Amino acid sequence: MKDTVSVQDRPRLTSLSHGGGCGCKIAPGVLSELLAGIPAGQPYAALMVGNETSDDAAVYRLNDQQALIATTDFFMPIVDDPYDFGRIAAANALSDIYAMGGSPIMALALVGMPISVLPKSDIAGILEGGAAICAQAGIPIAGGHSIDSVEPIYGLAAMGLAHPDHIKRNGDAQAGDMLILGKALGVGILSAALKKDILDADGYRAMIDSTTKLNRPGAILSGLNGVHAITDVTGFGLLGHTLEVARASGLTATLHHTDLPWLTGVPELAAQGAITGASGRNWASYGDAITLAPQVNETMRALLCDPQTSGGLLVACAPDAVAQVLDIFRSEGFAQAAVVGELTAGDPTVRVTL
Structure with missing residues (x-):
């Protein structure tokens, strides 16, 4: 399909977002208020880590040798180069797996793009950057979900494994x-x-x-x-x-x-x-x-x-x-x-x- 936006006329990625990278996060004080009504604790015996201490990822014990680590992270552009943006967003999402002491095994892409504003070649570059980082980590991007959004958003839902005794x-x-x-x-x-x-x-x-x-x-x-x-x-x-x-x-x-x-x-x-x-x-x-x-x-x-x-x-x-x-x-x-x-x-x- 032909681009509806000229590559020459493409806007800077950072000009399309009100914030960039992890600076887009909701401030911790506001987030605490929003989550005040969400029950904390671990009502499920196999749930090793939930939302009780604002940890980096959730952890679910599969058996005595394996724990599943699950996380998601996405944000708006911190740089203007599409490929670099994709790489940064993917590395950031996988970081939560490593922070829990695990190794990633698979990811799903989370994609929200202003289709009528960005050239498709730029959007493809973002996806290619994310895929390159996942390849570097030795894991596939096995699927995902996309929407047409006002601001460009990219990230991953990532899963990893660790020994239950090694969860940090x-x-x-x-x-x-x-x-x-x-x-x-x-x-x-x-x-x-x-x-x-x-x-x-x-x-x-x-x-x-x-x-x-x-x-x-x-x-x-x-x-x-x-x-x-x-x-x-x-x-x-x-x-x-x-x-x-x-x-x-x-x-x-x-x-x-x-x-x-x-x-x-x-x-x-x-x-x-x-x-x-x-x-x-x-x-x-x-x-x-x-x-x-x-x-x-x-x-x-x-x-x-x-x-x-x-x-x-x-x-x-x-x-x-x-x-x-x-x-x-x-x-x-x-x-x-x-x-x-x-x-x-x-x-x-x-x-x-x-």
Whole structure:
């Protein structure tokens, strides 16, 4: 079928959406209100992980050797290149499987596209990008569902497997654990800079390399006795997802700002005002549970709340497992993995020091 939209006249993908990537997420405070009437807990004996602690995926025990991990994730464009958008969205969706300690086995595509606005070649490019990432993960896209929508939306419903004993809940962290972050931060800042046309080629390359990198170490780390909890850092920012671990585990988390790894040019771009609206919404939702060092200024706070798309794994592990965890990350190509904080007994809050 011939395109009804000229490729020359095609709009920028990011111009068609009110937000991009995981910055599209409903703010955590609003989401909590919306879910207030939904029963939590586990009414089914085989349901190992449900919605009770805002974990990364649902987990259902199949037998003594296998647990099924199921998740879904989709969003609007964070970049203008269709193929890159598809790759980013697929890698982001599969991250939830790795964050639970599993390996993906299959995915279904979730597609909503403005058919009369985007050239069909662009839509095909998005689907091809998603398929490429799934092929890299060694899984098929076995089907899906599509609709004609006002804004472009793409993502996956993904399924994975893990041994029941290797499932890593965000609520199983222990007092004394160290916090290790697998990827550098700042995807939201770079995406905001892209929309403002102030992102250079090195910054764009850093954003694409990070957001399309599969969080494979999660499946390896889950087998280590010293690894107690794993989550991935996405739309609620480092502060929001660290707070989820602290609340689910009943512990105080401390983050050290000077130890945080940043993607190319992120602090400088943030200082120029390349900050997403989601960062402010995130702080408004959970800021009352955060204690910031006096030296943490407004820009630094925005960086801590910056929504990450296909962000890194946040691992809580025993101190004697730190070296092994870092070795696994680096052997898998995560050169910027770093120890960023620790967990201690106390109120379920997050403290940020310099």
